[in-house]
Amino acid sequence: MGLECPNTHLRLYCNKMAKVIHNDKLLIHFFLNNLTCFALNWYMILDNTRVKKWSDLVDVFLRQYKFNVDIAPDRTSLMVMKKSNKKIVREYAHRWKDKAMHVQPSLLKKEMMTLFTNTFKSLYYEYLMAKINLKKI
Secondary structure, eight states: SSSSSSHHHHHHHHHHHHGGTTTTHHHHHHHHHGGOHHHHHHHTTTTTOOOOSSSHHHHHHHHHTTHHHHHHHHHHHTTTTTOOOTTTTTHHHHHHHHHTTOSSSSOOOOHHHHHTTTTOOOOHHHHHHHHHOOOOO
């Protein structure tokens, strides 16, 4: 788990564990297999006296990673992103799009294009607009 939404992480885990969804012990036991880095460390030091049922683990997990929901990207955070001079445009576009996919309510395609192109400095902006206009022809 990185900086993703904890609700999404739980939903994906439950989908993966659908055959044992009613077995709290298995859900709790195998949950650590879907965690990495800090989330795994958090799980390993978790006070297991607080976790008797799957719903208990869900509650403490959501409380622990609530900040990921609180810092979810919005339109403003997309507008202030900038491509560094050392980054390749394609890499920046992928990073920007990944962030844009988490904005709620979802962006319309036209709005996404406008926000994205406005994050470029004038030199890159002119180059990007020329490319977009060529594709329309």
